Amino acid sequence: MKELDVSVFLAVFEEMLGNWLWIGLGAAALALVALVYVLFRDGGLRPRRLVWSEVVALAGGVAAVLVMQQVTHSGFRDIGGPIDWVLGIAIFAAGAAVTLVAAYAVLGLARRLA
Amino acid sequence: MTTSRIAGAPFARRAFMLGGAALAGLAAGGGRPRAAVATRARIVILGAGAAGLAMASRLAARLDGAEITLLDRRREHLYQPGFTLVAAGLRTPDYVISTTAEYVARGVTLVEERGAEIDPVAKVVTTDAGRRLPYDFLVLATGLTLDYAAIEGMDVARIGQDGLGSVYAGPAQAEATWRAMSAFADRGGTAIFGRPETEMKCAGAPLKYAFLTDDTLRRRGNRTRAELIYNAQTTSLFSVPIVAEKVRMLFGERGIKVNHSHVLKAIDPARRIATFETAQGRKEFGYDFINVIPPMRAPEVVRNSPLRWQSGPWAGDGWAEVERHTLRHVRFPEVFAVGDIAGVPKGKTAASVKWQVPVAADHLVATIEGKQSDSRYDGYTSCPLITRVGRAMLVEFDYENNLTPSFPGVIAPLEELWISWIMKEVGLKPTYLAMLRGRA
Numbered sequence: 001m002k003e004l005d006v007s008v009f010l011a012v013f014e015e016m017l018g019n020w021l022w023i024g025l026g027a028a029a030l031a032l033v034a035l036v037y038v039l040f041r042d043g044g045l046r047p048r049r050l051v052w053s054e055v056v057a058l059a060g061g062v063a064a065v066l067v068m069q070q071v072t073h074s075g076f077r078d079i080g081g082p083i084d085w086v087l088g089i090a091i092f093a094a095g096a097a098v099t100l101v102a103a104y105a106v107l108g109l110a111r112r113l114a
Numbered sequence: 115m116t117t118s119r120i121a122g123a124p125f126a127r128r129a130f131m132l133g134g135a136a137l138a139g140l141a142a143g144g145g146r147p148r149a150a151v152a153t154r155a156r157i158v159i160l161g162a163g164a165a166g167l168a169m170a171s172r173l174a175a176r177l178d179g180a181e182i183t184l185l186d187r188r189r190e191h192l193y194q195p196g197f198t199l200v201a202a203g204l205r206t207p208d209y210v211i212s213t214t215a216e217y218v219a220r221g222v223t224l225v226e227e228r229g230a231e232i233d234p235v236a237k238v239v240t241t242d243a244g245r246r247l248p249y250d251f252l253v254l255a256t257g258l259t260l261d262y263a264a265i266e267g268m269d270v271a272r273i274g275q276d277g278l279g280s281v282y283a284g285p286a287q288a289e290a291t292w293r294a295m296s297a298f299a300d301r302g303g304t305a306i307f308g309r310p311e312t313e314m315k316c317a318g319a320p321l322k323y324a325f326l327t328d329d330t331l332r333r334r335g336n337r338t339r340a341e342l343i344y345n346a347q348t349t350s351l352f353s354v355p356i357v358a359e360k361v362r363m364l365f366g367e368r369g370i371k372v373n374h375s376h377v378l379k380a381i382d383p384a385r386r387i388a389t390f391e392t393a394q395g396r397k398e399f400g401y402d403f404i405n406v407i408p409p410m411r412a413p414e415v416v417r418n419s420p421l422r423w424q425s426g427p428w429a430g431d432g433w434a435e436v437e438r439h440t441l442r443h444v445r446f447p448e449v450f451a452v453g454d455i456a457g458v459p460k461g462k463t464a465a466s467v468k469w470q471v472p473v474a475a476d477h478l479v480a481t482i483e484g485k486q487s488d489s490r491y492d493g494y495t496s497c498p499l500i501t502r503v504g505r506a507m508l509v510e511f512d513y514e515n516n517l518t519p520s521f522p523g524v525i526a527p528l529e530e531l532w533i534s535w536i537m538k539e540v541g542l543k544p545t546y547l548a549m550l551r552g553r554a
């Protein structure tokens with residue numbers, strides 16, 4: 001009974017997000033597939049597109065932190081210890097990573113910044 | 115039985131505390147699906163709140179062919195840990211209200227009647243509608259009764275008026291309490307907090323509301339215009355000494371004045387006077403805002419039954435006399451008690467329910483199988499102690515007053531942290547709901 005159990009984790013997120021969980025996971029999967037497609041099609045990364053995607057990703061990371069604060073009625077002044085910094089950075093990183101993939105895929109599909 | 119010890123399994127506990135939120139993918143506790151035990155046992159579960167629903171879901175998953183009956187007249191389900199958020203103005207009452215029916219596991223029969231009488235010798239529960247429900251196993255999950263009538267002059271209908279607040283009374287009253295507290299925070303004056311001398315659910319909640327009122331005043335720039343007084347019922351602010359000390363320090367920092375051994379006995383809502391029993395006799399306090407938390411006792415159906423404690427500190431209020439590590443009744447082995455009704459030290463939180471239910475279920479199923487279970491509940495209780503909007507302390511402890519942090523070395527139990535607040539604000543409810551469905 002003690003082993004890590006993905007199903008519990010999934011159950012909790014399902015309760016938290018309802019159908020948005022599946023919509024979100026679906027959108028993320030779609031973005032990933034699009035990214036892989038674009039990478040294959042172009043035979044590798046396009047540096048200019050990557051740089052611009054990274055710029056967008058920075059905004060995505062900041063947005064993730066701000067949305068989290070909004071949803072939880074909290075702000076930077078509530079950071080109380082090292083783990084809070086870790087959490088904030090993790091939220092930023094997650095937001096940035098998702099945005100990076102999505103931005104690169106969208107720019108790639110639109111054949112922009114090739 | 116093959117089940118490992120459940121209490122004291124930090125990994126699994128994390129699933130509840132973490133609420134799946136924000137952090138890495140550590141979650142456990144549901145257990146692997148195993149072969150259901152075939153039986154025709156009749157199981158009656160009295161009360162379909164947090165503990166009753168979670169127990170029904172778990173038993174339905176583990177048993178095949180059992181006749182499981184859930185008894186509760188209340189149709190709405192209340193997510194009570196959310197009351198504090200409603201009373202902080204952060205959520206509307208609909209955040210805490212849903213229906214019981216949506217959590218009832220398949221194969222479980224919900225009877226919308228109140229249990230009126232238990233005959234543990236004949237093994238029959240009789241409902242208020244006169245229905246007789248014979249059982250092979252009985253699970254007490256009635257929660258507790260708020261005894262407002264024990265406070266002379268208290269009128270629940272006036273909550274929200276004249277500075278009278280009471281977070282516990284229900285979702286609408288929690289919101290009314292917010293209105294009263296918010297109005298107080300605009301004006302200032304004297305606010306009184308405290309807790310009953312009986313056992314109570316979520317013993318941290320009275321403290322949280324004192325902190326939240328302090329925070330609201332500060333945000334409005336009115337803290338200097340207010341005096342906050344916390345009247346503790348004993349000589350300590352919390353039953354766990356190390357936590358009590360920390361709260362004492364925080365109250366000191368925030369300028370919340372503390373009186374000890376003060377128990378609310380009477381209130382005059384029109385004149386705004388609260389009367390406390392103290393070591394020096396009765397003492398009156400004028401107030402501009404008060405958060406009344408009433409004495410709490412076992413519901414009559416248990417209090418008036420042979421299942422109550424017969425002597426000792428829990429006899430008077432009628433809590434069920436169960437063995438603290440198995441939650442099995444000491445005189446009637448086919449009876450278990452989970453949740454607030456259990457006459458055990460500490461407990462009385464939804465987090466305790468999460469740890470009690472698998473243990474009690476395991477012992478019940480083992481009995482059906484003719485086996486022994488070594489599952490053990492060590493008193494795990496947790497209370498995300500909010501110290502202001504945006505910060506909380508993730509206080510977790512057991513029967514022995516040990517701190518039992520789920521994330522030792524990572525989330526400090528006695529630090530005011532943002533992450534602990536996030537767990538309470540967005541993680542707890544989904545985890546609680548998953549627990550009701552037997553999925554966490």
Ligand SMILES: Cc1cc2nc3c(=O)[nH]c(=O)nc-3n(C[C@H](O)[C@H](O)[C@H](O)COP(=O)(O)OP(=O)(O)OC[C@H]3O[C@@H](n4cnc5c(N)ncnc54)[C@H](O)[C@@H]3O)c2cc1C
Nearest residue numbers: 161163164165194195229256257316453454462463464465
């Ligand atoms: C303001 C507040 C804040 C809280 N904060 C937290 C927190 O932060 N963390 C935490 O873990 N816990 C918290 N709790 C505690 C938590 O909500 C309870 O411990 C939990 O709900 C207990 O579950 P239970 O099933 O024993 O009781 P309940 O959920 O109250 O359910 C009892 C059920 O039994 C039914 N019943 C009663 N009598 C009968 C009868 N005779 N026949 C049939 N049915 C009957 C009732 O109708 C009810 O549906 C808080 C509680 C409050 C009020």
